[in-house]
Amino acid sequence: MNHVVLVGGSGYVGQAFQEILTKRNISFRNFSRKEINYYNPAKLKAALSAEKPDALINAAGYTGKPNVDACETDKANCLLGNAVLPGILREVCEDLDISWGHVSSGCIYTGNRTDGTGFTEEDEPNFNFRTNNCSFYSGTKALGEEVLEDASKCYVWRLRIPFDERNNPRNYLSKLMNYEWLLDAENSISQRFEYVNACIDSFTKKIPYGIYNVTNPGSTTAREITKTMTDHGLITKELKFFDSEEEFMSRAAKTPRSNCLMSSEKLSDAGIQLSEVGEAIENACRDWVA
Amino acid sequence: MNHVVLVGGSGYVGQAFQEILTKRNISFRNFSRKEINYYNPAKLKAALSAEKPDALINAAGYTGKPNVDACETDKANCLLGNAVLPGILREVCEDLDISWGHVSSGCIYTGNRTDGTGFTEEDEPNFNFRTNNCSFYSGTKALGEEVLEDASKCYVWRLRIPFDERNNPRNYLSKLMNYEWLLDAENSISQRFEYVNACIDSFTKKIPYGIYNVTNPGSTTAREITKTMTDHGLITKELKFFDSEEEFMSRAAKTPRSNCLMSSEKLSDAGIQLSEVGEAIENACRDWVA
Numbered sequence: 001m002n003h004v005v006l007v008g009g010s011g012y013v014g015q016a017f018q019e020i021l022t023k024r025n026i027s028f029r030n031f032s033r034k035e036i037n038y039y040n041p042a043k044l045k046a047a048l049s050a051e052k053p054d055a056l057i058n059a060a061g062y063t064g065k066p067n068v069d070a071c072e073t074d075k076a077n078c079l080l081g082n083a084v085l086p087g088i089l090r091e092v093c094e095d096l097d098i099s100w101g102h103v104s105s106g107c108i109y110t111g112n113r114t115d116g117t118g119f120t121e122e123d124e125p126n127f128n129f130r131t132n133n134c135s136f137y138s139g140t141k142a143l144g145e146e147v148l149e150d151a152s153k154c155y156v157w158r159l160r161i162p163f164d165e166r167n168n169p170r171n172y173l174s175k176l177m178n179y180e181w182l183l184d185a186e187n188s189i190s191q192r193f194e195y196v197n198a199c200i201d202s203f204t205k206k207i208p209y210g211i212y213n214v215t216n217p218g219s220t221t222a223r224e225i226t227k228t229m230t231d232h233g234l235i236t237k238e239l240k241f242f243d244s245e246e247e248f249m250s251r252a253a254k255t256p257r258s259n260c261l262m263s264s265e266k267l268s269d270a271g272i273q274l275s276e277v278g279e280a281i282e283n284a285c286r287d288w289v290a
Numbered sequence: 291m292n293h294v295v296l297v298g299g300s301g302y303v304g305q306a307f308q309e310i311l312t313k314r315n316i317s318f319r320n321f322s323r324k325e326i327n328y329y330n331p332a333k334l335k336a337a338l339s340a341e342k343p344d345a346l347i348n349a350a351g352y353t354g355k356p357n358v359d360a361c362e363t364d365k366a367n368c369l370l371g372n373a374v375l376p377g378i379l380r381e382v383c384e385d386l387d388i389s390w391g392h393v394s395s396g397c398i399y400t401g402n403r404t405d406g407t408g409f410t411e412e413d414e415p416n417f418n419f420r421t422n423n424c425s426f427y428s429g430t431k432a433l434g435e436e437v438l439e440d441a442s443k444c445y446v447w448r449l450r451i452p453f454d455e456r457n458n459p460r461n462y463l464s465k466l467m468n469y470e471w472l473l474d475a476e477n478s479i480s481q482r483f484e485y486v487n488a489c490i491d492s493f494t495k496k497i498p499y500g501i502y503n504v505t506n507p508g509s510t511t512a513r514e515i516t517k518t519m520t521d522h523g524l525i526t527k528e529l530k531f532f533d534s535e536e537e538f539m540s541r542a543a544k545t546p547r548s549n550c551l552m553s554s555e556k557l558s559d560a561g562i563q564l565s566e567v568g569e570a571i572e573n574a575c576r577d578w579v580a
Contacts, residue, residue: 075437076373076374076375076378077374080374083366084366087369129420139419143365143369146365147365147369
């Protein structure tokens with residue numbers, strides 16, 4: 001891979017792409033929206049034709065600040081960033097025959113498969129507009145995947161609750177440190193830099209195009225993570241847990257949250273392996289940068 | 291009402307707005323997308339601040355050509371036109387405190403209320419992403435209404451299957467003339483010019499803001515309409531009807547169609563009356579312009 005165009009490079013995931021692409025000596029250019037109005041297919045096409053990348057990575061998305069509750073009051077921009085933009089990128093990339101990848105999300109699922117295992121890429125989303133139980137955010141991310149159905153030369157990389165060793169309002173470990181009350185739910189999660197490396201590996205290892213759950217194998221809970229964080233001295237206060245998801249919803253949230261188990265087998269079968277989730281959390285705590 | 295800004299004036303409904311506003315001597319300016327990129331909130335705001343309209347009318351939308359099947363393969367643009375644009379217009383109109391109205395659709399319903407009557411504005415849509423039985427088009431129109439929930443100084447005017455006396459590929463009567471096979475289903479429908487007059491009356495009569503079903507009172511079927519058309523000599527060939535909606539779906543359509551009954555009582559209670567549907571069809575046939 002000689003040259004990459006990155007869309008949404010200034011975001012939390014996009015910054016990690018910039019860092020890892022630099023570290024891996026892969027030439028890239030960040031298309032900022034100010035510089036190139038990538039919502040305009042004609043302008044995007046002209047810019048890409050001039051840039052001639054081997055691949056495009058879309059790390060742009062609308063997540064809501066400080067959390068997904070904010071999406072409920074900015075629905076149009078949430079739709080635009082999460083469902084319309086992937087379609088524009090698809091149109092232009094297919095037109096120019098460019099390989100590309102889209103940062104999607106595992107938040108379009110809730111719970112686990114009936115046999116207790118994690119959802120695979122074959123499973124239909126069960127936390128989206130069509131199942132009518134979701135946050136507006138999750139609804140738009142699922143629509144983004146619908147928009148990309150049968151897209152050619154396209155990776156859809158599902159991220160779940162990013163974390164790493166650097167204190168940041170978007171880091172799950174930082175959130176667990178800072179929230180007064182926690183909800184103990186089982187989740188698959190994604191170490192941010194492992195996630196980004198896996199995405200880039202999709203191109204360099206030429207794995208088949210399509211959807212991939214890019215999560216650390218296994219699952220964990222807020223109680224398990226905070227125990228590790230306490231062991232490492234990152235948390236010293238006493239932790240308070242909500243009694244139930246209902247209590248969490250009534251006291252702390254405006255819109256439902258996705259808590260779910262994901263299977264990362266398709267990715268590992270394709271030859272890309274993330275570290276086991278407990279190990280990834282242990283490492284993040286060990287290497288913590290405040 | 292001294293001055294109106296019209297968005298989407300070049301479409302089938304927009305053209306009727308241009309015509310009726312002219313006829314009623316209401317000054318207006320058509321914001322064409324070429325001239326003013328109304329998808330950009332900052333540019334729209336600047337243009338509206340300069341124009342200083344009393345009201346804005348959004349007749350822009352993505353319907354698919356020749357029919358809603360086309361939306362299934364252009365999902366991003368369908369979302370952009372039907373769900374994102376209303377949100378952008380809302381944001382800017384609320385910011386500038388401008389009254390405005392949005393051309394929505396009754397196609398977010400299927401069938402009728404359990405008591406056999408038409409759906410009212412209080413009924414939740416039952417043909418949308420959330421009920422997971424809809425075309426992508428209907429899904430986006432329903433999202434457009436979600437985006438406008440609790441909007442201030444905003445009318446949402448639901449149109450259903452426009453028709454009038456002028457032969458046109460978008461006119462329901464022309465469609466009934468030209469399709470080889472017809473589906474006989476019961477529907478509420480909207481005479482295009484009566485619809486547009488009712489929308490404009492919303493402002494001039496200062497009826498309360500909110501959602502209105504703007505359909506001709508009553509309901510009709512393809513069989514009834516084509517009978518009237520045959521009586522008037524507009525149809526001379528023998529008509530062929532699908533045996534069932536299933537046959538229609540398997541032979542003629544890619545995505546489900548909305549067929550539904552709407553109640554227009556809220557509008558008439560507010561003092562705006564459309565003609566009874568049979569009378570409106572009779573008049574269109576009588577005054578037919580080929």
